[in-house]
Amino acid sequence: MKNHLTRPALLAAALAGSFGLYSLTSRPAVVADAGNAGLKLPAGFGALVVAETGARARHLAVTPQGTIYVKLNRVKDGKGILKLTPGANGKATVTGGFGSYGGTGIYAKDGYLYASSDEDVYRYKLDAKGEVTNPAQPEKIVSGLLNRGEHESKSIVLDNAGNLYVNVGAYSNSCQVKDREKGSMGRPGCPILDSAGGIWQFRADKLNQQYGNGTRYATGLRNVVGLDWNAQANQLFVMQHGRDQLHDIFPSMYTTKQSAELPAECLYGLSKGANAGWPYLYYDGVKKQKILAPEYGGDGQKLADAKYLEPAAAYPGHTAPDGLLFYTGTMFPAKYRNGAFIAFHGSWNRAPEPQKGYYVVFQPFKNGKPSGSWEVFADNFAGSAEKVASGRADHKPCGLAQGPDGSLYVSDDKAGTIYRIVYNQK
Amino acid sequence: MKKLSVLLSLLLLSSGVAFAQKKTTAKTPAKKPTAGVSSALLAAGKAVYVQNCLSCHQADGGGVDGMNPPLTKTDYVLGDKPRLIGVLVNGLKGVEINGEEYRSVMPAQTHLSDQQMADVLTYVRNSFGNKASAVTVAEVKAMRAKALK
Numbered sequence: 358m359k360n361h362l363t364r365p366a367l368l369a370a371a372l373a374g375s376f377g378l379y380s381l382t383s384r385p386a387v388v389a390d391a392g393n394a395g396l397k398l399p400a401g402f403g404a405l406v407v408a409e410t411g412a413r414a415r416h417l418a419v420t421p422q423g424t425i426y427v428k429l430n431r432v433k434d435g436k437g438i439l440k441l442t443p444g445a446n447g448k449a450t451v452t453g454g455f456g457s458y459g460g461t462g463i464y465a466k467d468g469y470l471y472a473s474s475d476e477d478v479y480r481y482k483l484d485a486k487g488e489v490t491n492p493a494q495p496e497k498i499v500s501g502l503l504n505r506g507e508h509e510s511k512s513i514v515l516d517n518a519g520n521l522y523v524n525v526g527a528y529s530n531s532c533q534v535k536d537r538e539k540g541s542m543g544r545p546g547c548p549i550l551d552s553a554g555g556i557w558q559f560r561a562d563k564l565n566q567q568y569g570n571g572t573r574y575a576t577g578l579r580n581v582v583g584l585d586w587n588a589q590a591n592q593l594f595v596m597q598h599g600r601d602q603l604h605d606i607f608p609s610m611y612t613t614k615q616s617a618e619l620p621a622e623c624l625y626g627l628s629k630g631a632n633a634g635w636p637y638l639y640y641d642g643v644k645k646q647k648i649l650a651p652e653y654g655g656d657g658q659k660l661a662d663a664k665y666l667e668p669a670a671a672y673p674g675h676t677a678p679d680g681l682l683f684y685t686g687t688m689f690p691a692k693y694r695n696g697a698f699i700a701f702h703g704s705w706n707r708a709p710e711p712q713k714g715y716y717v718v719f720q721p722f723k724n725g726k727p728s729g730s731w732e733v734f735a736d737n738f739a740g741s742a743e744k745v746a747s748g749r750a751d752h753k754p755c756g757l758a759q760g761p762d763g764s765l766y767v768s769d770d771k772a773g774t775i776y777r778i779v780y781n782q783k
Numbered sequence: 784m785k786k787l788s789v790l791l792s793l794l795l796l797s798s799g800v801a802f803a804q805k806k807t808t809a810k811t812p813a814k815k816p817t818a819g820v821s822s823a824l825l826a827a828g829k830a831v832y833v834q835n836c837l838s839c840h841q842a843d844g845g846g847v848d849g850m851n852p853p854l855t856k857t858d859y860v861l862g863d864k865p866r867l868i869g870v871l872v873n874g875l876k877g878v879e880i881n882g883e884e885y886r887s888v889m890p891a892q893t894h895l896s897d898q899q900m901a902d903v904l905t906y907v908r909n910s911f912g913n914k915a916s917a918v919t920v921a922e923v924k925a926m927r928a929k930a931l932k
Contacts, residue, residue: 747843
């Protein structure tokens with residue numbers, strides 16, 4: 358028995374030694390914090406706190422040189438974007454800020470940093486060191502997107518052909534005549550979809566675009582916060598926040614238990630012209646069926662029109678997927694390559710049932726399609742099982758980004774912690 | 784008016800003393816320090832809360848960050864009663880409470896009866912650490928009549 362224990366230990370020591378040498382010669386060591394910064398991770402992974410921003414850190418971007426830019430939900434000390442400069446041991450220090458607007462979206466590609474307010478998209482030039490050169494004079498790429506104070510965040514991503522994709526969330530739960538009011542039915546031919554409830558495509562390099570210059574790339578999506586471009590499938594994938602309050606609005610059709618589980622949070626693979634069916638349907642992850650929404654004549658059983666897009670994968674209800682990232686690094690083991698990490702911000706609409714989420718999930722992919730079941734990858738952002746159940750989480754994971762070495766960065770918009778997850782076995 | 788308030792404060796004072804005394808004598812059954820609200824009324828209010836409010840404002844009344852306002856330590860709940868009743872009668876959207884912005888839509892709760900509104904508001908004003916006077920059916924009726932005009 359003892360032998361069994363000492364052999365792997367010796368091996369690990371030898372590996373650690375060689376890894377130490379390797380890092381001495383090539384790059385600064387990234388050391389996990391004691392207790393992995395409170396996170397629960399698969400064997401071989403470690404986590405550290407990169408920085409405590411004390412702000413509502415929404416999405417984040419890491420440049421090829423390792424500088425981290427964090428988009429804040431609300432302006433703090435006049436800054437809506439924080440700049441974090443990497444230091445020793447994989448940590449970073451807040452060394453500046455710019456952008457006088459709150460928001461969610463931020464994305465770095467091809468020498469530019471793109472960032473969004475809740476109405477506009479801007480871009481900043483990055484220099485050879487991966488640092489923004491014009492913090493006070495960004496180029497305005499898109500302006501005038503709809504913000505009515507519900508699902509207002511404008512998440513952004515670029516493809517490899519010079520296109521920018523922007524989510525415009527629906528300013529409604531289920532397109533009722535009276536939003537969220539008990540028994541109120543759906544507005545016929547939901548007019549919200551004209552200018553919201555979908556993904557808009559713009560040119561990434563053209564200034565001063567408005568709705569008229571863009572294309573409604575996909576519709577019938579209630580609200581997307583996490584989205585990413587899958588280079589293998591050459592396709593945009595998005596995570597939708599499913600509708601709320603089936604029981605509150607239609608108590609005779611749904612119990613509180615059903616209302617906690619329904620609908621599933623869905624991953625969609627989009628192509629131009631795709632329609633995911635909101636507000637006319639929701640996805641039942643238990644039956645694995647698209648169900649006609651009660652606002653449009655549904656009863657919890659009737660199926661929706663089959664013409665609408667089928668989700669690529671489904672996850673527990675109301676867990677609020679806020680970040681999506683296709684992992685293309687080589688630091689993590691092979692099974693993670695080209696798979697999806699999804700940051701689930703955590704639920705509120707499961708009450709009175711216990712809340713759920715507050716974790717980062719891994720969804721395996723093969724040839725650009727989900728393959729196999731998802732698993733919780735990084736857990737315990739909340740701090741304890743009780744804090745998950747009550748929804749009073751210490752941290753809420755929101756944004757995901759991949760570092761130049763293949764580290765996975767996670768932002769938290771509750772306490773403002775920036776995490777870095779590394780794989781330390783070789 | 785003056786006399787009334789003097790009387791009232793005397794009453795409150797003496798009940799406070801009585802309460803303090805009760806605390807020391809362990810034999811009397813423990814009573815929640817609510818502002819003279821019966822437990823039956825609180826139970827009725829709680830039933831309305833669980834059915835109509837809990838999924839957004841949560842079991843602890845703490846609300847949801849950035850979305851659904853908390854019902855604790857806020858002037859909206861503890862202050863002006865007509866304004867509070869108005870939230871149920873007219874709904875509410877986009878408020879700032881103690882420097883925090885809450886953006887979700889609160890629909891009007893007009894499917895509730897006057898009695899249910901009074902019960903649930905009294906419950907909220909006397910739960911989650913709150914302590915304030917009861918909301919009466921007459922006060923609700925007055926606000927609803929105003930809203931119809």
